[in-house]
Amino acid sequence: MFRYSKLAAVALVAIAAAHGAHAAEEQKTDPVVATVGGVEILQSEIDLAVTGLDPQLANLPVEQKRVAALSAVIDTKLxxxxxxxxxxxxDAAFKQRIAxxxxxELHNAxxxxHVVDAVTPEEVKARYDVEVAKIEPQDEVRARHILVKTxxxxxxxxAALDAGKDFVDLAKEKSTDPNKSEGGDLGFFAKGRMVPEFDAAAxxxxxxxxxxxxxxxxxxFHVIKVEEKRKQQPPALEQVEGQVRQLVMRDKYIALLDKAKxxxxxxxDDxxxxxxYDAVNAPAGEEQPATEQQQ
Known part of the structure; x- marks a missing residue:
């Protein structure tokens, strides 16, 4: 009996010591900012309150946002x-709202x-490759033009071009378009980007x-010169990474929901x-009621 009690006492001391060390560590990383009626307000609570501030306060300096957050937490505690x-x-309604x-919050966590933190660079790259493969490359031209009034x-x-004059020089000298300083260079464009007459000629x-x-x-009136033709290039992964990541996240989320359902x-009952509900949550490709299709 004595032996058991002694071991239990040693264990309790060890737990207390560990808790003390953990609390001290927490205090370093999550210090007490204020006390309200004996209740401590931690830095982590201020950080949470900052995320919940009115969007109109988003552009305030950091210190002003901290003050606003602290005021909100103190008011809430009081x-x-x-x-x-x-x-x-x-109160029953309060309990229902808390539930x-x-x-x-559990859903969000x-x-x-399983979605936000679970997305890997490899998954994003693989989905990017899938989406790029779906794109049918369009023809593009890189053209210059000289715009005049008559x-x-x-x-x-x-006539000057026929006589051997340089297109870039003529554009800089004669064109009324704002891009005359670039020699009339319009860069690459696909069909439909320019007005129909210009598009057809280019x-x-x-x-x-x-x-x-x-x-x-x-x-x-335009004089157009085509410098180059090519197939439209897909956007680089770096340009659309955020959008592709959203697609991966959406698929992961749908998979989680399907498994849970x-x-x-x-x-x-209604x-x-x-x-x-069934119409909104119908799998892609399934026929929906006419009212849903029109929305």
């Missing part, structure tokens, strides 16, 4: 203490663990050639509500 004195924590908020001016420019030209007749559009039957 009135929460008074609410407990009145027994509001035992819902608990479920929501599970989502973070047809006669455009014809004079074409895609009809071969690389290195220029339009032999002025091209009239709503902006004036398979394990737990979902029953909806027929109209069930019909609307």
């Amino acid at each position: 009135l929460a203490a008074d609410a407990e004195k009145e027994g509001l924590q035992d 819902y908020l608990t479920d929501r 599970y989502f973070k663990k 047809e006669d001016e455009a014809k004079a420019i074409i 895609f009809a030209l071969e690389p290195g050639s220029y339009s032999k007749e002025p091209v009239k559009t709503q902006f004036g 398979a394990a737990s039957a979902v029953e909806i 027929p109209e509500l069930k019909k609307a």
Whole structure:
């Protein structure tokens, strides 16, 4: 009996020591910021309160946001203490709301663990490759143009080009377009990016050639030169990584929900509500009611 008690005492001392060390460590990383009615307010509570501040305060300096968060936490602690004195924590509606908020936060924590934090760079790259493979490359041209007000001016420019004048030099000298300083360079563009008349003329030209007749559009008269043609390049992974990551996360989330629904039957008593729920949650590709298709 004595031996057992002695071992138990040693264990309790060890636990107490460990707890003390842990508490001291916590105090270093999560210090006490204030005390309200004997209740400590930790830095972690201030950090949480900062995330819950009104969006209008998002651009405040860091210290001002900390003050706003501290004020919010102190106000909350003060009135929460008074609410407990009145027994509001035992109110049925309050308990129902706490149960819902608990479920929501558990959902969010599970989502973070199994979706947000579970996405790997390899998964993002694999999904990027899948999405890129779906893209049918469009034709693109890289063109320059010289824009002038009259047809006669455009014809004079074409004559100058025929005589051997440099297109870039003529663009810088004659064009009224803001990009004249770049020699009229429009970069690469796919069909449909320019007004129809310009589009048709540009895609009809071969690389290195220029339009032999002025091209009239709503902006004036153009002389167009096509520098290069190519198939449209897909965006680099770095440019769309965030969007691709969202796709991976969506698939992970749907898989989690499908697994959970398979394990737990979902029953909806209200027929109209069930019909609307089923329509919204129908798998992709399944036919939906006409009202849903029109939305």
